[in-house]
Amino acid sequence: MKHNEIKQLLQLSLFGELKVEEQLILKEHLVSCDECRRELEDQKNLMEIISTRKKVNVDDKMLSAARYQLRGALRAEKAGRSVLSGLKENISQFFTTPIRIAIVSVSILLFGILIGALIFRTSTTPVVDQAENTDQFAMLNNDVRISNISFIDSDPSDGEVEFTFEASKPVRLRGKINDQKIQSVLTYAMLNEQNPGSRLNSINAMDTESPAHLDPDVKNALITVVMTDNNPGVRREALKMMKKFPYDEAFKKALLYVVTNDTSSGLRIEALNSLIEAGKQGYKLNQNELNLFKQQLQQDKNNYIKLKARTILQEYN
């Protein structure tokens, strides 16, 4: 084996990627080769140095935050998809009868003529101009929110600027809480609305409805809010509402998360009470969860929580 190949084996050996026969070859070679022995030491030192790179690990808090953001993104993705699939469905339905096919054929022909006429005309840039498009500007009344302004031409030396922006208009909706669409908007608000008051209102609004009439997504959203919302008031309301749903594994995990991670002692106590209640009804924690629980609760500064902890460990044992 060439010296260079041996050096590669050295590197692979440090990664634990050598086959048995390669290990033997390397071992034999190292006995007789000073240079490779030095090289091996050198590589070990290098790996040691490289291991000092900043340590970054994913903790539960980061993972929960990432999941929370993902939920929002998936909701937006699903909303976009349902609009597209509805459109697709309508189009495919439209193409099912011969008369419609005929209408579409004529439309395509007319469209072709129109395109031809446009191609042979002098082209104009499709830019909204203030003087020529007063209607477009009339749309920008007080109701419209403008955001994400991005300049295409910010140089005013020629007296003009050009930019793009997004204009959104508030939508007013009135409906019954048991309406799935209303629930969908409120769930979205509960997870994504910036204003904690709005998040709280969304939870309280749905809290008036019986869990049987609520979408399963509502419960999942409540769990996410309980674990990740930065406002303790919102978390508390979400926890109160979550307790109305049947106790299950996801519910238990959320409660354990609150007990071991939440900064508010009131919420930790509330979660503990729920776990005690579940324990009385025969639900059990597994050994790992109990260990985690013991460990965390020994560190808790709140005496009342320590007292409750003893109760819960007795209940579960």
Place this chain on the structure above:
Amino acid sequence: MELDDTDLILQAQKGNESSFEELVYRYDRSVLSIALKYTLDEDDAKDLYQEVFIRVYRGLKNFRFESEFSTWIYRITTNVCLSYKSRSKDHLRVSIDEDYDDEEKEFSIAQELIYDGSSPEEMTSGADIREIVGEAVESLSPKQKMTFILKHYEGYKIREIAEMLNCKEGTVKKYLFEAIKNLRKKLSPIYA
């Protein structure tokens, strides 16, 4: 009884959202870990994590079980990482399709940017070693960095990395050897 990936995928393909969620929860810690070790930035890592699972969500309908689901997810993860451009820093990045020569070129540019002409003594005494190591890893080409991180910091096997990157094991080894060569060059003032 816990369902295996195949059952969950089939259910998720029919639109069952909780099955999709369960699939996400099975792999998302590893995905986030790779993204975090690659970017060293929590916000960027969360962005990449989100991008990965949005792609998984969009592509799941067309998943035909031609590879392991985990391999597919990690392949998406590595692709997303390789095409990542930090929103906070102006990193040097190349397209994943660029060939090896370009990566070499990129490394030398990055090295020029990082090495400021200080003597080894000045470097070791004046700078935090951890920071220098971080910069040295950052200076690797995306593929070298990705293979090195997956191997050294995440502990994947070369065979697994080859599957993730959709290339041969020999190619992974080549990237690893080059990464070590470059790191050695960059870090020699510290450990020599």
